[in-house]
Amino acid sequence: MIIVGVDGSVASRAAVEWAAGDAALRHVPLRIVHVVxxxxxxxxxxxxxxxxxxxxxxxxxxxxxxxxxxxxxxPAVEATTELVTGSPADVLRERAGDAAELVTGSRGLGGFAGALVGSVSMHLAGHVHCPVVVVHAAHLPAQGEVVVGVDDSPECEPALAFAYEEAELRGATLRAVHAWQLPVHAYAPDLDFDMDEVRAARLQVVRDRLKTLGRDHPGVSVVEDVRSAHPVDALIAAAERADLVVVGSHGRGALGSALLGSVSRNVLQHARCPVAVVRA
Ligand SMILES: Nc1ncnc2c1ncn2[C@@H]1O[C@H](COP(=O)(O)OP(=O)(O)OP(=O)(O)O)[C@@H](O)[C@H]1O
Ligand SMILES: [Mg+2]
Structure with missing residues (x-):
C-alpha cells in the first residue's frame, strides 16, 4: 500500500497525484491520511x-x-481515506510502518515563509523506514529519466534498487550520478597522481554498484554519470531533467547523530522534481 499525507495545501495535492500515479504503476491500493x-x-x-x-x-x-x-x-486505483487525531509527523510515521511507500508534499499550510521543506516532511524523511517521496507543488513536464545518487558506501544500495524499480515502471532511463571532488587544501600536497586514473576508478565504483542490481532489471537503460562536482550541485543539476531523484538517507560521510545526510537534506530542499529518500 502507498500512503499519502494530505493537509489541503497545493503541494499535498501534487503529492496525491504523484502517489495515485505510482499506485497505478505498482498495482497497489492508495491510502489518503489526514491528521488533525x-x-x-x-x-x-x-x-x-x-x-x-x-x-x-x-x-x-x-x-x-x-x-x-x-x-x-x-480511476483504476483503489483509494481509501483515514482521518486521525494526533501529531501529523507521529501519526504518519506510525502509519508508514507497514506501507510500501509514503508520499508527502514539500510544504503544507503552516511553516515559515522561506522554508523549502516543512517540518513534517523533513521529520518523515529522517525517520521512516520505507521510501519517502517528497513532492513539490510545481507541475513539471515528464522527462523520461530517473536520477539516482551513487556513492562508494553500501548505504546507497536500497536507493539504487528503488530507482531501478521506478525507472522500470516508468519506462524511463536511469541516470546514476556519482560526484566526487578532490579534498581542498590550503597548501596542496605535492603528490604525483593521474587524474584519469582517479576518474576511471570512480567510474568503476559506479559500475560495480549498478551491475548486481541491473541483472534484475535488464530492460532499464542506464547512463553512468561521473562528475567532478559537489554531489548536491550534481544531483540538483541532474534533477532539472528528471521525473524523480532518488537518494539514500546517509552516505559515507554520515555523522552518527544526523537523521539525514547533508546531501539528502539539500537535495530534498533544492531539487524541483519529486525526491525519494530511501533508508538502508
Ligand atoms: N495534518 C497533516 N495530515 C496529513 N499530512 C500532513 C499534515 N501536515 C502536513 N502533512 C504532509 O506533509 C507535507 C508537508 O507539510 P509540513 O507540515 O511539513 O510543511 P509546512 O506546513 O509548510 O510547515 P510546518 O512544518 O511548519 O507545518 C504536506 O504537503 C502533507 O503531505
Ligand atoms: Mg504543516
Missing amino acids: DTSWYQVGKPPGAALPDTLLRGGRQVLTEAEALARERQ
Whole structure:
C-alpha cells in the first residue's frame, strides 16, 4: 500500500497525484491520511474529553477533495481515506510502518515563509523506514529519466534498487550520478597522481554498484554519470531533467547523530522534481 499525507495545501495535492500515479504503476491500493492536530484545543482539558465535531469537519473536507482528485487522475486505483487525531509527523510515521511507500508534499499550510521543506516532511524523511517521496507543488513536464545518487558506501544500495524499480515502471532511463571532488587544501600536497586514473576508478565504483542490481532489471537503460562536482550541485543539476531523484538517507560521510545526510537534506530542499529518500 502507498500512503499519502494530505493537509489541503497545493503541494499535498501534487503529492496525491504523484502517489495515485505510482499506485497505478505498482498495482497497489492508495491510502489518503489526514491528521488533525487537536493538541492546542485539549490543553487544560481533562484527558479523553470529547472533541467538538467542528474540529474534524475541515479535515473530512480535505480528505473528500483528495480522494476525488485521486479518482479523477487514476480511476483504476483503489483509494481509501483515514482521518486521525494526533501529531501529523507521529501519526504518519506510525502509519508508514507497514506501507510500501509514503508520499508527502514539500510544504503544507503552516511553516515559515522561506522554508523549502516543512517540518513534517523533513521529520518523515529522517525517520521512516520505507521510501519517502517528497513532492513539490510545481507541475513539471515528464522527462523520461530517473536520477539516482551513487556513492562508494553500501548505504546507497536500497536507493539504487528503488530507482531501478521506478525507472522500470516508468519506462524511463536511469541516470546514476556519482560526484566526487578532490579534498581542498590550503597548501596542496605535492603528490604525483593521474587524474584519469582517479576518474576511471570512480567510474568503476559506479559500475560495480549498478551491475548486481541491473541483472534484475535488464530492460532499464542506464547512463553512468561521473562528475567532478559537489554531489548536491550534481544531483540538483541532474534533477532539472528528471521525473524523480532518488537518494539514500546517509552516505559515507554520515555523522552518527544526523537523521539525514547533508546531501539528502539539500537535495530534498533544492531539487524541483519529486525526491525519494530511501533508508538502508
Ligand atoms: N495534518 C497533516 N495530515 C496529513 N499530512 C500532513 C499534515 N501536515 C502536513 N502533512 C504532509 O506533509 C507535507 C508537508 O507539510 P509540513 O507540515 O511539513 O510543511 P509546512 O506546513 O509548510 O510547515 P510546518 O512544518 O511548519 O507545518 C504536506 O504537503 C502533507 O503531505
Ligand atoms: Mg504543516
